[in-house]
Amino acid sequence: MTQIALEKVSRVYGDEKALQDIDLTFTDDVTTAVVGPSGSGKSTLLQVINGLVRPSHGTVFVFGEPIDYARLPELRLRIGYAVQGTGLFPHLTVEENITLLARLVKWDAEQVKARTEELMRLVNLPLSFARRYPHELSGGQQQRVGLCRAMVLNPRIFLLDEPFGALDPITRNEIQREFLHLQQMEARTIVLVTHDLREALKLAQRLVVLDRGSLVQHGTRKEILEDPANGFVRSFFQSQLEQ
Amino acid sequence: MRTAVISLVTLLSLLLGPDTAGGQTVVVGSKHFNEGYILAEISAQLLEDRGFRVERKFGLGGTLVCFEALKNGEIDLYPEYSGTLEQAILKLPHRVSHRELREILRRRFDLDLLESFGFSNTYAIAVSRGLARERGLKTISDLAKLPNLRVGFSHEFLNRQDGWPGLARTYGLPARPVGIEHGLAYHAIREKRLDVTDVYSTDGDIKKFDLVLLEDDRRYFPEYLAALLVRSGLDEQIKRILGELAGTITAAEMQGLNGQVLLERKSFAEVAQQFLREEGLLRSQGTALLGSRWGTLLFRAATHIELTLIALVAGMAVAIPGGIMIYRLRAISKPVVYLAGLLQTIPSIALLAFMIPFFGIGATPAIVALFLYALLPILRNTAAALFSIDPVLKRVSVGMGLTAWQRLRYVELPLAAPTILAGIKTAAVINIGTATLAAFIGAGGLGEPIVTGLALNDTALILEGAVPAALLAVVTEWGFEGLEKLLIPKHLLQKPAE
Ligand SMILES: Nc1ncnc2c1ncn2[C@@H]1O[C@H](COP(=O)(O)OP(=O)(O)OP(=O)(O)O)[C@@H](O)[C@H]1O
Ligand SMILES: [Mg+2]
Numbered sequence: 001m002t003q004i005a006l007e008k009v010s011r012v013y014g015d016e017k018a019l020q021d022i023d024l025t026f027t028d029d030v031t032t033a034v035v036g037p038s039g040s041g042k043s044t045l046l047q048v049i050n051g052l053v054r055p056s057h058g059t060v061f062v063f064g065e066p067i068d069y070a071r072l073p074e075l076r077l078r079i080g081y082a083v084q085g086t087g088l089f090p091h092l093t094v095e096e097n098i099t100l101l102a103r104l105v106k107w108d109a110e111q112v113k114a115r116t117e118e119l120m121r122l123v124n125l126p127l128s129f130a131r132r133y134p135h136e137l138s139g140g141q142q143q144r145v146g147l148c149r150a151m152v153l154n155p156r157i158f159l160l161d162e163p164f165g166a167l168d169p170i171t172r173n174e175i176q177r178e179f180l181h182l183q184q185m186e187a188r189t190i191v192l193v194t195h196d197l198r199e200a201l202k203l204a205q206r207l208v209v210l211d212r213g214s215l216v217q218h219g220t221r222k223e224i225l226e227d228p229a230n231g232f233v234r235s236f237f238q239s240q241l242e243q
Numbered sequence: 244m245r246t247a248v249i250s251l252v253t254l255l256s257l258l259l260g261p262d263t264a265g266g267q268t269v270v271v272g273s274k275h276f277n278e279g280y281i282l283a284e285i286s287a288q289l290l291e292d293r294g295f296r297v298e299r300k301f302g303l304g305g306t307l308v309c310f311e312a313l314k315n316g317e318i319d320l321y322p323e324y325s326g327t328l329e330q331a332i333l334k335l336p337h338r339v340s341h342r343e344l345r346e347i348l349r350r351r352f353d354l355d356l357l358e359s360f361g362f363s364n365t366y367a368i369a370v371s372r373g374l375a376r377e378r379g380l381k382t383i384s385d386l387a388k389l390p391n392l393r394v395g396f397s398h399e400f401l402n403r404q405d406g407w408p409g410l411a412r413t414y415g416l417p418a419r420p421v422g423i424e425h426g427l428a429y430h431a432i433r434e435k436r437l438d439v440t441d442v443y444s445t446d447g448d449i450k451k452f453d454l455v456l457l458e459d460d461r462r463y464f465p466e467y468l469a470a471l472l473v474r475s476g477l478d479e480q481i482k483r484i485l486g487e488l489a490g491t492i493t494a495a496e497m498q499g500l501n502g503q504v505l506l507e508r509k510s511f512a513e514v515a516q517q518f519l520r521e522e523g524l525l526r527s528q529g530t531a532l533l534g535s536r537w538g539t540l541l542f543r544a545a546t547h548i549e550l551t552l553i554a555l556v557a558g559m560a561v562a563i564p565g566g567i568m569i570y571r572l573r574a575i576s577k578p579v580v581y582l583a584g585l586l587q588t589i590p591s592i593a594l595l596a597f598m599i600p601f602f603g604i605g606a607t608p609a610i611v612a613l614f615l616y617a618l619l620p621i622l623r624n625t626a627a628a629l630f631s632i633d634p635v636l637k638r639v640s641v642g643m644g645l646t647a648w649q650r651l652r653y654v655e656l657p658l659a660a661p662t663i664l665a666g667i668k669t670a671a672v673i674n675i676g677t678a679t680l681a682a683f684i685g686a687g688g689l690g691e692p693i694v695t696g697l698a699l700n701d702t703a704l705i706l707e708g709a710v711p712a713a714l715l716a717v718v719t720e721w722g723f724e725g726l727e728k729l730l731i732p733k734h735l736l737q738k739p740a741e
Contacts, residue, residue: 076644087639
């Protein structure tokens with residue numbers, strides 16, 4: 001089953017076209033990185049998938065069906081979502097942040113506890129952090145908690161909007177390694193928005209390149225590096241990888 | 244809590260009091276001035292002596308408040324003056340006899356005016372003895388020659404047809420009087436900030452402040468015979484008992500009774516009891532003067548807290564959901580907040596007065612008024628707190644799959660809690676202050692001694708209400724700080740440094 005597909009999807013804000021006529025089928029069980037310059041529509045593309053943004057035209061298919069906008073919460077429970085700056089709830093402890101969804105869908109206490117420990121181990125978070133509040137953690141640790149929270153219900157689809165954006169290079173490296181490890185453990189369909197091409201090439205098997213709301217190229221790393229669709233893609237890659 | 248106090252008081256009165264055989268409760272009201280209190284207390288004690296239970300609603304905010312309360316059956320009786328009834332209430336174009344007046348009251352309002360206590364307390368115009376001597380002031384006509392005198396009248400006198408407007412016309416007085424609280428006028432005259440004011444001819448203050456009354460040389464002021472005004476439906480036996488008070492007090496005696504309270508600082512209860520005993524009207528040894536000072540204080544504080552608390556809880560029940568609604572339906576946010584703000588600008592006394600036609604007097608209108616005052620701070624803080632939640636958190640909570648209700652319950656309200664709590668605290672403190680004014684409409688509480696103290700120029704009495712009210716406000720602040728510590732993680736109280 002194709003888990004995510006977009007059919008002629010556009011989204012306009014006033015005169016501005018944030019997404020323009022996008023036809024795109026994401027490959028299941030691999031990581032696809034969405035890249036492009038700032039303002040090219042990456043975040044919008046991501047949010048169209050979990051219904052945070054509703055297309056002006058076109059249809060979005062998730063888990064093989066068009067999104068039912070009257071029943072978004074149920075759909076979203078099956079889609080992990082993590083953003084830059086973590087978005088952790090400051091009034092909840094690490095544990096409470098991670099387990100909020102599990103408790104809301106009424107898992108029993110033991111199941112919740114086991115899942116928390118499993119996830120924290122997976123991303124190398126000391127279990128002793130469970131009782132801390134987000135502000136008592138470093139940026140990298142908060143980012144890991146954010147990932148755990150998005151994974152708690154074991155969603156088949158994972159949407160990540162620059163989740164490692166604000167980290168220092170060393171921490172970033174570490175988390176990227178863990179990310180790859182997670183992916184090996186259990187394959188999911190992951191859409192990863194990043195403005196860092198190196199990160200995209202390191203973490204994703206496939207790439208989507210956007211420019212001013214339009215889809216310019218979609219393919220494997222190799223295809224895009226060896227055969228850029230046009231001058232824009234070529235110069236975008238050159239300028240990014242030269243730095 | 245209050246019920247407990249009341250039943251304690253009732254128990255005490257059962258043990259200490261005389262035969263409370265009647266079992267019927269009579270509600271006695273009084274206006275907010277010295278003589279009103281004394282006459283009402285005399286009537287109340289007489290009834291208690293004869294075995295009736297009496298509920299006192301003294302210090303009501305003015306003639307109209309009392310009259311409305313009586314009409315609505317909120318009180319059974321209160322002392323009133325014939326002139327006031329003719330002019331301020333019935334607005335009669337000409338004078339009528341006492342008998343005609345009674346006839347009209349019975350026919351139009353179903354009220355009985357009992358036989359007069361025996362004296363007339365007419366309005367009079369007073370100046371200080373020094374000024375009278377200096378300027379040779381003897382009559383009200385003399386005032387016309389001195390346009391530069393500073394004149395201050397009680398608000399009631401200033402606005403009644405039988406008060407200043409008519410007086411100015413009759414005597415051609417040029418003065419531009421200001422409105423001043425009756426009790427404060429005496430002080431203002433003593434401090435030489437004011438030259439002329441209105442007084443009642445039986446005022447005990449006349450002696451105390453060494454004032455002289457100007458002769459009403461054109462006989463402008465009507466007679467103000469003091470008498471009890473009662474509901475016609477009141478038990479005939481009660482009316483008969485009250486009738487025993489007819490003709491028992493002369494004007495000079497009334498000045499004496501007023502003076503005992505004002506100058507000798509005796510309590511109303513004491514003065515009333517002594518009077519009744521001297522008149523030989525008491526059957527028993529006299530009502531034991533119930534309740535220690537502390538007991539009274541406690542009772543008032545309990546009433547005060549009760550008023551504030553009920554209003555606050557009701558305010559929360561409306562304003563928190565209201566704030567949430569504003570947050571969800573942005574369109575209504577402006578009008579709602581403006582409306583609540585508008586309510587806040589209505590002066591407390593005015594708001595309390597507005598309540599009377601709808602809710603009568605006593606606790607209900609006071610609670611409604613306090614409730615209205617509590618709305619704005621809670622509403623505004625709730626909405627503001629919700630609006631200011633980090634948009635990333637809102638987006639994430641939606642994106643995670645929380646329903647609208649779950650977001651509210653698990654994310655938005657907890658994050659807004661510190662600000663909402665601060666709004667509740669503000670409302671509570673405002674309410675404690677405003678509730679002191681509730682005594683004007685017979686709601687009791689710590690405002691009672693303040694209102695009485697204002698009527699009597701008794702600073703000590705004012706403090707007896709003001710100090711506990713202030714303490715209550717401080718304790719409330721502390722209480723909320725404790726609640727904050729208990730309910731809200733510390734780091735949310737100051738914005739986290741991120
Ligand atoms: N809610 C909105 N209202 C109006 N315009 C919007 C809104 N959201 C996005 N846009 C516009 O749509 C375009 C695409 O925005 P988007 O956030 O998808 O870009 P992006 O590729 O994620 O950029 P960045 O790399 O800076 O995060 C931008 O020009 C932006 O200004
Ligand atoms: Mg973006």
